[in-house]
Amino acid sequence: xxxxxxxxxxxxxxxxxxxxxxxxxxxxxxxxxxxxxxxxxxxxxxxxxxxxxxxxxxxxxxxxxxxxxxxxxxxxxxxxxxxxxxxxxxxxxxxxxxxxxxxxxxxxxxxxxxxxxxxxxxxxxxxxxxxxxxxxxxxxxxxxxxxxxxxxxxxxxxxxxxxxxxxxxxxxxxxxxxxxxxxxxxxxxxxxxxxxxxxxxxxxxxxxxxxxxxxxxxxxxxxxxxxxxxx
Amino acid sequence: xxxxxxxxxxxxxxxxxxxxxxxxxxxxxxxxxxxxxxxxxxxxxxxxxxxxxxxxxxxxxxxxxxxxxxxxxxxxxxxxxxxxxxxxxxxxxxxxxxxxxxxxxxxxxxxxxxxxxxxxxxxxxxxxxxxxxxxxxxxxxxxxxxxxxxxxxxxxxxxxxxxxxxxxxxxxxxxxxxxxxxxxxxxxxxxxxxxxxxxxxxxxxxxxxxxxxxxxxxxxxxxxxxxxxxxxxxxxxxxxxxxxxxxxxxxxxxxxxxxxxxxxxxxxxxxxxxxxxxxxxxxxxxxxxxxxxxxxxxxxxxxxxxxxxxxxxxxxxxxxxxxxxxxxxxxxxxxxxxxxxxx
Amino acid sequence: xxxxxxxxxxxxxxxxxxxxxxxxxxxxxxxxxxxxxxxxxxxxxxxxxxxxxxxxxxxxxxxxxxxxxxxxxxxxxxxxxxxxxxxxxxxxxxxxxxxxxxxxxxxxxxxxxxxxxxxxxxxxxxxxxxxxxxxxxxxxxxxxxxxxxxxxxxxxxxxxxxxxxxxxxxxxxxxxxxxxxxxxxxxxxxxxxxxxxxxxxxxxxxxxxxxxxxxxxxxxxxxxxxxxxxxxxxxxxxxxxxxxxxxxxxxxxxxxxxxxxxxxxxxxxxxxxxxxxxxxxxx
Numbered sequence: 001x002x003x004x005x006x007x008x009x010x011x012x013x014x015x016x017x018x019x020x021x022x023x024x025x026x027x028x029x030x031x032x033x034x035x036x037x038x039x040x041x042x043x044x045x046x047x048x049x050x051x052x053x054x055x056x057x058x059x060x061x062x063x064x065x066x067x068x069x070x071x072x073x074x075x076x077x078x079x080x081x082x083x084x085x086x087x088x089x090x091x092x093x094x095x096x097x098x099x100x101x102x103x104x105x106x107x108x109x110x111x112x113x114x115x116x117x118x119x120x121x122x123x124x125x126x127x128x129x130x131x132x133x134x135x136x137x138x139x140x141x142x143x144x145x146x147x148x149x150x151x152x153x154x155x156x157x158x159x160x161x162x163x164x165x166x167x168x169x170x171x172x173x174x175x176x177x178x179x180x181x182x183x184x185x186x187x188x189x190x191x192x193x194x195x196x197x198x199x200x201x202x203x204x205x206x207x208x209x210x211x212x213x214x215x216x217x218x219x220x221x222x223x224x225x226x227x228x229x230x231x
Numbered sequence: 232x233x234x235x236x237x238x239x240x241x242x243x244x245x246x247x248x249x250x251x252x253x254x255x256x257x258x259x260x261x262x263x264x265x266x267x268x269x270x271x272x273x274x275x276x277x278x279x280x281x282x283x284x285x286x287x288x289x290x291x292x293x294x295x296x297x298x299x300x301x302x303x304x305x306x307x308x309x310x311x312x313x314x315x316x317x318x319x320x321x322x323x324x325x326x327x328x329x330x331x332x333x334x335x336x337x338x339x340x341x342x343x344x345x346x347x348x349x350x351x352x353x354x355x356x357x358x359x360x361x362x363x364x365x366x367x368x369x370x371x372x373x374x375x376x377x378x379x380x381x382x383x384x385x386x387x388x389x390x391x392x393x394x395x396x397x398x399x400x401x402x403x404x405x406x407x408x409x410x411x412x413x414x415x416x417x418x419x420x421x422x423x424x425x426x427x428x429x430x431x432x433x434x435x436x437x438x439x440x441x442x443x444x445x446x447x448x449x450x451x452x453x454x455x456x457x458x459x460x461x462x463x464x465x466x467x468x469x470x471x472x473x474x475x476x477x478x479x480x481x482x483x484x485x486x487x488x489x490x491x492x493x494x495x496x497x498x499x500x501x502x503x504x505x506x507x508x509x510x511x512x513x514x515x516x517x518x519x520x521x522x523x524x525x526x527x528x529x530x531x532x533x534x535x536x537x538x539x540x541x542x543x544x545x546x547x548x549x550x551x552x553x554x555x556x557x558x559x560x561x562x563x564x565x566x567x568x569x570x571x572x573x574x
Numbered sequence: 575x576x577x578x579x580x581x582x583x584x585x586x587x588x589x590x591x592x593x594x595x596x597x598x599x600x601x602x603x604x605x606x607x608x609x610x611x612x613x614x615x616x617x618x619x620x621x622x623x624x625x626x627x628x629x630x631x632x633x634x635x636x637x638x639x640x641x642x643x644x645x646x647x648x649x650x651x652x653x654x655x656x657x658x659x660x661x662x663x664x665x666x667x668x669x670x671x672x673x674x675x676x677x678x679x680x681x682x683x684x685x686x687x688x689x690x691x692x693x694x695x696x697x698x699x700x701x702x703x704x705x706x707x708x709x710x711x712x713x714x715x716x717x718x719x720x721x722x723x724x725x726x727x728x729x730x731x732x733x734x735x736x737x738x739x740x741x742x743x744x745x746x747x748x749x750x751x752x753x754x755x756x757x758x759x760x761x762x763x764x765x766x767x768x769x770x771x772x773x774x775x776x777x778x779x780x781x782x783x784x785x786x787x788x789x790x791x792x793x794x795x796x797x798x799x800x801x802x803x804x805x806x807x808x809x810x811x812x813x814x815x816x817x818x819x820x821x822x823x824x825x826x827x828x829x830x831x832x833x834x835x836x837x838x839x840x841x842x843x844x845x846x847x848x849x850x851x852x853x854x855x856x857x
Contacts, residue, residue, distance in 0.1 A: 087656035087816055097657050098611065098642060129321035135287050136315045137334035137383065140307055147333075151324055179642035182625070197757045198620050199785040 003201070010202035011209055021182070022191075022203075026210060029168070029187040032100050032178075036107035036167050041160060044112050048119025048159070049149060063120065069113035074106075074172030081106040082176055098179040103187075106173035111163035118162060122155030123148060157222065168215060237299070238263040238391055238423045239284055244293035246283055246447075253279045254290070254447045261391075261425060261440075266417055266526075268434040269427040271444035272457065277427035278318060280444065281393045284425060285315040311338065315393040319400070320380030327353070327371070327379050328364040334387050352382035355415060357408035374405030381409055385416055392416060394426040398433075406430075410437075435525045435532055443493075445574050450493050454525065454532060456542050458571065462489035468568070474538040478513050480571035491574050496532060498570040499544035503554055505563045515564045517542070522551070522558060535564055610823040612641040613652040614662040615728055616757050617687075618806070619643035621777040621850055626843050627836075635830055637823055647726025653677055653809070656816025660824040662831075664728035664806045667735075678809035680825070682832050685840055685851040686805045689732055690779055691796035692762060693771040701771070706799040710740035717750040719770030723761045724753035728804065733773040736801065766791035775804055777850045784846045806851070808832070831855070 014022065051062060083089050085096040085105065096102035130151055134144045149156070171189040178185030180194060188211045195204040239261035246254035254276045261267050261284070269277045282288040283295065286306040295302050297309050314334075322330050331349045340348070350360035356378040363379070371379060377397065384392060394413060398406035410433055416422040428434055434441065435454065443455035462469045464482060469489050471478045480492050500506075501519075508514055517537035525532045530545045533556065544564060546556075556562070618624050624641055631637055642652065646663040653661045654677045661678065663669055672678045691709055693701065699718040701709035713720050714737075722745075723730045737745055745751040752770060754761045758778040765772035772792070774782075783790050796802075808831050810824035830836055832855035840853045 087818060092656070093818070098640070127321055129317055129319065130323070132282075132287055132315075132317060133321045133323070135310060136285060136317070137387070138307075138311045138314075138337050139333075143337065147323070154324075179640075181640045181642060184640055197616070197759055198781065199759050199763070 007201040007205050011206035014203060014206035015209060022207065022210070024183050025186050025188050025191040025207065026214070028100065028185060029189075029211070029214070032103055032107070032174070032187060033164070033168055035100060035104040036111065037160070037164060039104060039108045040111045040115055040163055040167070043108070044115025044159075044163070045119055045149075045156065047112075048116040049123055049145070051116060052120035052123025053145065053148065063117075066113050066117045066120070070117055072110060072113065074110060074170045075176065077106050077109050078173045078176030081109065081173070085177070097177065098181055098185055100178070100185060103174050103178040103185060106177045107167045107170065110170060110173060111167050114163045114166055115159050118159035119152075119156060122152040122159065125155070126152055154226075157226070161219070161222070164218070165215070168211065236263045237261060238297065239425075240294070240296040240299070242294040242296075244283070244295055245291045246279055246288060247291050252291075252447055254283065256280070256293075256447075256449050259442065259449050261423060263423055264417075264421045265423055265439040266437050267423075267425045268438035268441040269425065269444060270429075270431065270434065270441060270454070274446075275444040276447040277444055278395050279447070281315055281395050281425065281427060284391070285313055285393050286310050287315065312389060313391040313393065314384045314387055314389045316381055316384050316395060316397055318395040320377050322368045322371070322376055322379060322383075324368050326364070326368070327366050330368065330379060331364075331383050331386050334383065338387070348386045349382075352386040353379075355385050355412045356382045357404075357411075358382070372402075374401040377401045378405055378408055378412075381412055385412060388420060389422060391423045391425065394424065394428070396428055397426065398428065398430055413437075432521070432523050435523050435527075438525075438527055440527050441525075445491065445493070448574070450574060451495060453527065454496055454543055454545070456494040456496060456499075457491050457574075458494055458540065458542075459491045460540075462492070462573075464489070469573070473515075473540055476515055476538060478515065478540075478571070479568050480573070481569050483573040487573055489573060492571040493574055494542065494566065494571050496543040496545040499542065499564050499566045501533060501535070501544050501546055501550070501554070501556070502563050502565065503556075503560070506565045511568050512565055513568060515542075517562060517564065519556060519558050519560045519562050522556065533562075535562060537564065609638040609640050610660065610820060610827055611658045612639060612660045612662060612827075613649035613658040614641050614643050615646050615649060615664055616643045617664070617729075617775045617777050618662060620757075620759065620781065621845050623777075623840070623843055623851060627839065630836070630839055631827070631830065634836075635826060637827060637830075639827070645723070645725045645727030646731070650677075653811045656811060656819060658811060659820045660808060660810045660827055662806060662808050664804050665731045666805055666807070668726075668728075668731060669807055669809060673809065677812055677815055679812045680828065681807050681809040682828050682855060684806045684808050684831050684855055685837075685853045686803050687776050687851050688797065689729065689773050689802040689804050690776050690794045691771060691802075692765065692774055692779060692792040693795040694766075694769045694791065695793050697795055698769070699771065702795045704796060706736055706796050706802055707739045709796045710736050710742070713771055714740065714742050714745070714748070714750065717748075719750055719752050719765070719768045720745070721752040721754060721761055721765035721768060721770045721772040723758060724755055725757075727758075729758060729773060729775055732802075732804065736773070739801070762792060771795070777845060780845050780848055780850065805854075832857075 085091045085102050096105065126148060130148065131144065134147055139147055169189065171193055174187050174190050175193065178190065180186050180190040188207050192204045192207045237260040241256050241259040244254065244256045245252055269280060271277055279288065283290055286302055286309045302309050323333065328349055331352055332345045335345045335348060349364055353360045353363055358378060381397065397409050413424055414437060417424050441453050443450050445457060458471065458478060460471045462471050467482050469480045469482050505516065506514055515537045517535040519533055520536050521534040523532050525545065530547050531551050533544050533546065535542050535544060542564060614624065619641065628639055631639055646665045646668060649661050649663050650668055650672045652658045653672065669681060673681050691706060699713050699716045701712050704712065722733055752768060754764050758774055759782060762772055762774055762778065762782050808828045810821060810828055811819045813819045813821040834857060837853035837855055840851050843851060
C-alpha cells in the first residue's frame with residue numbers, strides 16, 4: 001500500500017512543482033488534441049449530419065461500415081497511417097511522421113467514426129414531428145437543417161466529448177506516429193507509458209492526474225456554457 | 232352582399248400512403264374567414280387533409296387551389312401564410328420565448344416587434360409572459376405545451392390556422408384557453424380556421440361549415456350520422472339490430488360491404504308521440520340527451536340515445552319550442568329507409 | 575451587456591469563434607524547424623545519456639536533435655524507410671545487414687556497455703558465477719524461466735546469440751522461454767514476478783535497482799563475460815536511398831559523437847553514481 005500512497009503523494013508534489021518537461025507534455029497534448037478535435041469535428045459533424053439526415057441507397061451499408069470503424073484499434077490506425085506518412089509511403093514527402101500533424105491524422109481517423117456515427121444517430125433520433133413543426137413555421141432547406149443540428153446539440157456535445165475521450169486517452173497512435181520525442185511529440189499519455197517503462201510510478205501518476213484534470217476543466221467549462229445558454 | 236371567396240379549393244384531390252388511398256375528395260371549398268370543422272372517426276383522413284392543406288404532404292392527383300391559384304411551385308409561400316398545429320405538438324428544445332420567436336425571425340421581423348408578439352401570443356392562450364417566456368421547454372405541463380404551441384402559431388398571424396385535435400390531450404382549463412384563443416384569432420384578424428376535432432358541441436357552436444370525413448372521403452357538408460355495426464342482409468334490406476329495435480336500410484348495389492351507413496340529421500324527424508309505422512320508414516324511440524345550436528345552419532342539433540346508438544337530428548328552433556323539447560325527454564325518431572347510404 | 579447575456583445571445587457566434595480559434599491554434603501547432611532526427615534504442619534514452627548529451631551537442635555544433643527510442647530492430651527499420659537521418663544502435667549483426675543492404679553508410683563504433691544475466695538471489699538454477707554460455711545451457715536444462723524481450727532489440731539479439739552458442743537454436747516454443755514483447759524494464763519486472771532469469775543491459779539494471787531502493791527481487795548472477803559486451807554504433811542513413819535525409823547533419827553528428835572530447839563526456843556520464851558507457855571510438 002505504501003507504494004501506492006507514496007506514489008500519490010509524490011505525484012501531487014510533482015504537479016505542484018510542474019517542471020518544464022511535464023509542462024511540455026501538457027502543451028503538446030493540448031495542441032494535438034485541439035488539432036485532432038478541430039479536424040474531426042469539421043469533417044465529422046457534416047458527414048454525420050448528412051448520413052443521418054438524408055436517405056440514399058446503400059445507407060445501411062455505410063452505417064454498418066462506420067459502426068465497424070468505431071472498433072478500430074489504435075495500433076492498426078498507427079500502422080496504417082505510418083505506412084502512408086513514412087518517408088517510403090505516398091505522403092512521405094510532407095514530413096508528417098514524428099510530427100503533431102502526423103499524430104493528428106491518426107487521431108482524426110480514430111475519432112471520426114465516433115463523431116459520424118453519434119451525429120448520424122442523433123439526427124436520426126430526432127422526433128419526427130420536429131421537421132413537420134419546422135415546416136409549419138415556414139423553415140426550409142438550410143434553415144431546417146441548421147435547426148435540426150441545433151435541436152440535437154446535446155447529443156452532438158456527447159459525440160464531441162466521446163471523441164475527445166478517445167483522442168486524449170489513446171497512446172498507440174501518438175506513440176507510433178509521434179515517436180514520443182521529448183519537447184516535440186511527447187504527450188501526456190506517451191510520457192506515462194515511458195515513465196511506467198522506466199519504473200517511475202509517481203511521475204506516471206502525476207501525469208495521469210493532470211490528464212484527468214484537463215478533461216475535468218473542459219467538462220466543467222462546457223456545462224457552464226450549457227447552463228448559460230439554456231437560461 | 233359580397234361574394235364569398237374560397238381560401239382553399241380542392242378538386243378530385245387524392246393522397247395515399249402506399250397503395251391505399253387515404254384521401255379522395257371530389258370537391259371541397261374552404262371559405263375565407265370561415266371556421267371549418269372536420270369531423271369523422273379516427274383514421275378518416277382528417278389529419279392527412281390538414282397536412283395536405285398545410286402543404287406538408289404532397290397530394291397524388293387532383294387540384295389544390297390557394298386563393299384561386301394552384302399551390303404547385305409555391306408551397307413555401309403558402310406555408311408562410313398557412314400554419315398547422317399538430318395533434319401532438321412539438322416544442323423545440325429552447326425557451327418558450329425562442330420557440331415563439333423562431334417563425335418570426337424566419338420572417339425577418341424586428342426583435343422589438345417579436346418581443347411584443349411573444350407577450351401578446353402568450354396572453355392569448357392565457358399564459359403570463361413574465362412567468363413563461365423564459366421557461367425552458369422541459370418545464371411545461373402537457374396542456375402548457377399545447378398552449379405554447381398554439382401561441383407559436385398565433386404569433387405568426389396566419390391567414391389560415393389549421394388545428395388538428397387541439398383539445399384532445401389537454402386538461403379542461405387548457406382546452407378552454409385554446410378554444411378561446413382560436414375564436415379570438417378568427418374574430419380579431421379574420422383568420423380562417425380549419426379544425427379537426429371530436430369536441431362536437433364546441434364545433435357545432437363555432438363552425439360556419441362542417442365537413443364529415445369517412446375513409447378519406449368528404450361525405451357531406453354538415454354533421455352526419457355514421458351508423459356502424461353488424462349490418463345483415465335480409466331480402467332487399469340491410470338490418471342492424473339494436474338492443475330492442477332495428478334500423479333498416481335499402482341494400483346497396485354491387486358487393487359493397489355493409490359496415491357503415493351515413494344518415495343526414497336533416498332527414499330525421501323528431502316527435503313526442505310515436506308516429507304510425509310505415510314500411511318504408513324507420514321509427515325508433517330513444518332519449519334526447521343533448522341539444523346544441525349549430526352555427527352553420529342556425530338550427531338545433533339534438534342527440535338521441537337509441538339503445539346505445541347516438542343519432543343526431545337537426546330541427547329548427549321553432550319545432551324545439553313547439554314540441555317543448557329538452558334533454559332527458561323520451562322522443563321518437565322517424566326517417567325513410569332510403570336515406571341511409573352505405574359508405 | 576454582461577458576459578452571461580453575451581454568451582446567451584451570441585451562442586452561434588461563440589461556437590464559430592471557438593472553432594476558428596481552435597484552427598488557429600492548430601496552425602501554430604505545426605512544427606517546422608530543421609532538426610536532426612535519430613532512431614535509437616531504449617537503453618540510451620532511459621538511462622538519460624541522450625538528455626545529457628543533447629545540450630552539449632547544441633553548444634558544440636548548433637545541431638538540434640530529436641530522437642525516437644525503440645528497439646534496435648525498429649530503429650533500423652526507421653532508417654531503412656528513411657524516416658530518420660541517423661541511427662544509434664547496438665546489434666553488430668543487424669547493423670552489418672543494414673549497411674550491406676546499402677541503407678546506411680560509414681558506420682562508426684561509439685561506445686560499449688555490457689549485458690548482465692539477472693536472476694533471483696536464491697538462484698534456483700544454480701548458475702551464479704558460471705560462464706554465460708554455460709549458464710544459459712543450465713537454465714534451459716533445468717527449465718527455469720528465461721524471460722526475453724523478444725522484440726528484435728539489441729538485447730534480444732544478444733540473448734539469442736548466447737542461447738545459440740549454448741546449443742539452443744530455436745527457443746521459441748520452449749515453455750521455459752517467456753517472451754514479453756515489451757521494453758527492458760518491463761521485462762525485468764516480469765522476470766522478477768516470475769522468479770526467472772533475464773538478460774539485460776547494465777544501465778537498465780542500475781535504474782531497476784535504484785527503483786527498488788537497493789533491495790531488488792532480481793540480482794546479477796553472471797557478468798563480465800567477454801561475449802556479453804554490448805557495442806553501440808552510429809550509422810548515418812544513406813542519402814542515395816532517401817534524398818530527404820539530412821546527411822550533412824548526420825555525418826557531423828557521427829563525427830562529433832566519436833570525437834575525443836565527446837568520448838570523454840560519455841565516460842563522465844554516471845547513473846546512480848556508476849559509469850554506464852565505455853567510449854571506444856576508433857580515432
